Amino acid sequence: xxxxxxxxxxxxxxxxxxxxxxxxxxxxPSNKRSLEIIVVGSGLxxxxxxxxLAELGYKVKVFCFQDSPRRAHSIAAQGGINAAKNYQNxxxxxxxxxxxxxxxxxxxxxxxxxxxxxxxxxxxxxQCVAQGVPFAREYGGLxxxxxxxxxxxxxxxxxxxxxxxxxxxxxxxxxxxxxxxGNVDMYTRHEMLDIVTIDGKARGIIAxxxxxxxxxxHFGHAVLLCTGxxxxxxxxxxxxxxxxxxxxxxxxxxxxxxxxxxxTQIHPTCIPVSGDxxxxxxxxxxxxxxxxxxxxxxxxxxxxxANEIPEDERDYYLERRYPAFGNLVPRDIASRAAKERCDAGxxxxxxxxxxxxxxxxxxxxxxxxxxxxNNMHHPSDExxxxxxxxxVKEKYGNLFDMYKQITGEDPYEIPMRIYPAVxxxxxxxxxxxNLMTSVPGLYALGEANFSxxxxxxxxxxxxxxxLADGYFVIPYTIGAYLAAEIRTPSMSTxxxxxxxxxxxxxxRLETLINIKGSKxxxxxxxxxxxxxxxxxxxxRSEEGLKASIKEIQDLQKEFWSDVKIPGELNNLNxxxxxxxxxxxxxxxxxxxxxxxxxxxxxxxxxxxxxxQTEDGEALRDDEKYAYVAAWEYAGPSKFNLHKExxxxxxxxxxxxxxx
Amino acid sequence: xEGHLNLTLKIxxxxxxxxxxxxxxxxxxxxxxxxxxxxxxxxLNNRLIEEGDDxxxxxxxxxxxxxxxxxxxxxxxxxxxxxGVTTCQLHMRSFQDGETITVEPWRASAFxxxxxxxxxxxxxxxxxxxxxxxxxxxxNAQDANNLPIPKDDADEAFAAAACIGCGACVAACKNAxxxxxxxxxxxxxxxxxxxxxxxxKRAQAxxxxxxxxxxxxxxxxxxxxxxxxxxxSLENIARMNREYFSATFSSK
Numbered sequence: 045x046x047x048x049x050x051x052x053x054x055x056x057x058x059x060x061x062x063x064x065x066x067x068x069x070x071x072x073p074s075n076k077r078s079l080e081i082i083v084v085g086s087g088l089x090x091x092x093x094x095x096x097l098a099e100l101g102y103k104v105k106v107f108c109f110q111d112s113p114r115r116a117h118s119i120a121a122q123g124g125i126n127a128a129k130n131y132q133n134x135x136x137x138x139x140x141x142x143x144x145x146x147x148x149x150x151x152x153x154x155x156x157x158x159x160x161x162x163x164x165x166x167x168x169x170x171q172c173v174a175q176g177v178p179f180a181r182e183y184g185g186l187x188x189x190x191x192x193x194x195x196x197x198x199x200x201x202x203x204x205x206x207x208x209x210x211x212x213x214x215x216x217x218x219x220x221x222x223x224x225x226g227n228v229d230m231y232t233r234h235e236m237l238d239i240v241t242i243d244g245k246a247r248g249i250i251a252x253x254x255x256x257x258x259x260x261x262h263f264g265h266a267v268l269l270c271t272g273x274x275x276x277x278x279x280x281x282x283x284x285x286x287x288x289x290x291x292x293x294x295x296x297x298x299x300x301x302x303x304x305x306x307x308t309q310i311h312p313t314c315i316p317v318s319g320d321x322x323x324x325x326x327x328x329x330x331x332x333x334x335x336x337x338x339x340x341x342x343x344x345x346x347x348x349x350a351n352e353i354p355e356d357e358r359d360y361y362l363e364r365r366y367p368a369f370g371n372l373v374p375r376d377i378a379s380r381a382a383k384e385r386c387d388a389g390x391x392x393x394x395x396x397x398x399x400x401x402x403x404x405x406x407x408x409x410x411x412x413x414x415x416x417x418n419n420m421h422h423p424s425d426e427x428x429x430x431x432x433x434x435x436v437k438e439k440y441g442n443l444f445d446m447y448k449q450i451t452g453e454d455p456y457e458i459p460m461r462i463y464p465a466v467x468x469x470x471x472x473x474x475x476x477x478n479l480m481t482s483v484p485g486l487y488a489l490g491e492a493n494f495s496x497x498x499x500x501x502x503x504x505x506x507x508x509x510x511l512a513d514g515y516f517v518i519p520y521t522i523g524a525y526l527a528a529e530i531r532t533p534s535m536s537t538x539x540x541x542x543x544x545x546x547x548x549x550x551x552r553l554e555t556l557i558n559i560k561g562s563k564x565x566x567x568x569x570x571x572x573x574x575x576x577x578x579x580x581x582x583x584r585s586e587e588g589l590k591a592s593i594k595e596i597q598d599l600q601k602e603f604w605s606d607v608k609i610p611g612e613l614n615n616l617n618x619x620x621x622x623x624x625x626x627x628x629x630x631x632x633x634x635x636x637x638x639x640x641x642x643x644x645x646x647x648x649x650x651x652x653x654x655x656q657t658e659d660g661e662a663l664r665d666d667e668k669y670a671y672v673a674a675w676e677y678a679g680p681s682k683f684n685l686h687k688e689x690x691x692x693x694x695x696x697x698x699x700x701x702x703x
Numbered sequence: 704x705e706g707h708l709n710l711t712l713k714i715x716x717x718x719x720x721x722x723x724x725x726x727x728x729x730x731x732x733x734x735x736x737x738x739x740x741x742x743x744x745x746x747l748n749n750r751l752i753e754e755g756d757d758x759x760x761x762x763x764x765x766x767x768x769x770x771x772x773x774x775x776x777x778x779x780x781x782x783x784x785x786x787g788v789t790t791c792q793l794h795m796r797s798f799q800d801g802e803t804i805t806v807e808p809w810r811a812s813a814f815x816x817x818x819x820x821x822x823x824x825x826x827x828x829x830x831x832x833x834x835x836x837x838x839x840x841x842x843n844a845q846d847a848n849n850l851p852i853p854k855d856d857a858d859e860a861f862a863a864a865a866c867i868g869c870g871a872c873v874a875a876c877k878n879a880x881x882x883x884x885x886x887x888x889x890x891x892x893x894x895x896x897x898x899x900x901x902x903x904k905r906a907q908a909x910x911x912x913x914x915x916x917x918x919x920x921x922x923x924x925x926x927x928x929x930x931x932x933x934x935x936s937l938e939n940i941a942r943m944n945r946e947y948f949s950a951t952f953s954s955k
């Protein structure tokens with residue numbers, strides 16, 4: 045059994061990273077030029093890592109399945125990015141960001157990694173501003189901040205509701221600069237279909253050119269997977285249609301442990317499902333909970349329109365249950381509370397599976413504020429409304445527009461209907477302090493790894509982690525490995541290992557396309573998604589999980605005998621690409637249920653109905669489950685569990701309370 | 704409220720870049736008005752797969768109007784009939800029962816067709832690689848608030864930076880010009896103090912790359928602005944021209 049070695053440096057928590065940086069092995073500039081690094085994925089983590097490593101002098105190849113690196117799904121992140129700048133003078137600090145993240149993650153994240161994340165957070169904002177990222181500013185010209193869930197300070201930097209877009213375009217511009225300089229070779233419309241290992245080390249990848257269907261072998265002294273999360277295992281999620289687990293799953297099957305797969309984040313504020321045709325769900329940013337109030341009618345099955353329900357007949361259930369944090373409780377708590385109200389019969393809309401997110405009070409508050417600023421002493425209600433709506437438009441305009449386009453309803457006039465949806469996966473490839481997986485030379489960055497968010501991620505922390513990993517962590521930690529690789533020459537891709545890996549990929553593609561069954565890929569994906577949502581979603585139980593594992597195994601068999609993939613191998617074939625991804629989701633889904641079944645406690649986004657407090661909050665079991673579950677692949681439907689014990693030396697572990 | 708539509712679709716089918724393409728006609732029925740346009744195409748594709756035909760290839764990813772990947776030319780307009788909306792955000796409530804809808808790929812020699820409705824837009828990436836950045840390596844930055852930027856400048860830069868790189872501006876232009884796309888990035892960075900140091904060089908390099916890619920000259924019709932799903936303003940082109948001409952006149 046492989047021992048888990050986290051490689052966490054010794055010393056005081058606050059000094060670990062500083063000490064590490066000043067003592068880690070370095071690679072001199074001339075050696076960097078002969079070291080090749082493969083980066084898979086071009087989102088915040090991938091683009092920032094590739095640009096930073098190329099700037100240092102390494103030879104970098106970047107792969108993405110989209111037609112341009114700028115389209116990676118980081119682009120869709122809306123609300124913001126956290127950083128412990130304390131520009132607001134409201135008591136923020138590195139320690140507080142660290143503490144909030146550990147607590148928000150329900151005490152299931154690794155202290156040393158999270159502290160490092162908080163330490164580098166400020167530099168990310170500096171770097172992005174230097175690149176020309178147009179963050180929101182105040183009239184004095186300085187940066188503006190807002191609040192996100194699970195915190196009591198304002199540490200979130202933002203660019204309207206398009207923060208991810210602006211940060212990604214910043215990282216993309218840095219990447220394209222290196223492409224232009226010839227330091228990065230960019231491979232768009234390429235999908236990684238396997239990791240090549242030689243003598244136990246990651247030495248390259250097999251990629252398929254989506255346009256020609258050709259399989260390619262690429263060598264690297266190290267391989268970085270920056271391939272995002274696996275939320276699409278649920279079929280419906282806020283992820284992009286192409287977001288997938290394939291790269292991470294191939295790595296898993298080549299020896300990389302998969303950590304905490306059952307930790308998934310269900311985001312509380314998404315546009316509800318409108319029908320069976322639905323292909324994806326759309327997020328309404330958590331930043332909307334800064335100003336919006338969430339409520340349901342006090343009466344069950346109330347059929348009145350929202351605006352007809354008087355104030356005293358509305359239940360602002362988050363404010364009622366969690367007075368200290370109100371509408372800004374963490375996501376897992378807000379999601380469960382919405383589900384609880386809807387399950388109890390208080391839901392709204394035609395499906396009754398929605399709650400209201402109401403901006404009426406915020407519009408009046410902002411309108412009055414504007415009247416004061418403009419020295420209007422007796423503004424009319426209409427003037428207040430108009431000015432208030434203008435402020436809301438500036439802060440959240442693109443989100444309100446998007447809501448209107450999708451639902452056909454105007455959120456400036458009637459409350460939005462929202463419901464929780466799958467959004468992010470805290471689980472991912474297990475990595476050590478250096479972000480290396482259990483395969484030497486294979487790294488995982490950003491959402492693809494498991495490292496920083498424990499059992500629940502706080503809002504505006506994903507962008508922070510992706511960029512921290514890429515800009516400020518990997519450029520240092522990769523030296524620890526590559527310093528010992530300077531004598532390894534670039535390897536030929538004609539070696540037996542590369543040829544065998546390519547053949548395995550080709551055989552699998554041929555098998556898939558030759559099944560010639562009767563059902564399209566989506567049919568299987570939807571069925572998997574339903575099993576996962578019903579039994580491994582917001583509430584899980586021993587009985588349900590056991591049944592699901594069996595159901596998923598049956599579905600795997602059905603898929604491999606009855607899927608129908610049109611077209612050819614050697615042409616652009618989106619159905620073939622989807623089929624490969626769904627085949628991997630089918631295996632991952634099984635592991636997620638196994639992991640959820642193993643964890644006989646509730647923590648963060650993992651809620652086992654058997655383990656809850658009297659008032660319905662998650663009930664952890666720190667005695668038995670204060671560990672990271674790192675699963676090793678041991679053949680079809682066989683996974684061995686390795687435990688990384690979580691030690692809390694700097695934070696007193698406690699029942700999480702936001703009341 | 705939800706209704707159902709029966710539609711005739713005329714869709715451009717082209718096997719690959721080397722084969723000639725043509726329109727094929729399909730009927731779809733029972734389309735919910737709550738569906739997005741792409742979900743309507745999904746319905747058609749699943750039927751084509753079940754019938755043993757090749758489904759329509761089209762680019763799409765985020766399906767929330769921000770990644771810029773979707774790119775259909777619908778009834779003669781990029782991203783369809785509504786202003787300020789990408790194809791993925793276009794919903795079927797914008798169409799009438801019994802309507803015939805024509806769907807084509809972006810048409811521009813700098814965007815060659817790959818298959819059906821999928822085109823190659825890597826020319827945009829090369830324009831950015833030519834100069835659409837601030838030359839600052841990771842770790843070079845000073846504290847973010849050491850550089851106050853007037854809110855109006857920051858807001859204007861943001862408005863230009865909102866471009867999603869979808870290429871609708873090129874598709875809308877009778878000259879297939881990429882001026883709106885290129886100018887949006889030049890403007891964003893020229894408006895900010897961080898971008899000023901290399902503003903001249905950037906404008907020259909990006910414009911040169913744009914020309915090399917085979918995009919046409921500005922048609923001055925404003926079709927690009929009218930069809931841009933993100934409302935990128937024509938003022939950016941004026942600003943780019945200022946930057947470009949001042950760079951040309953002052954170049955050594």
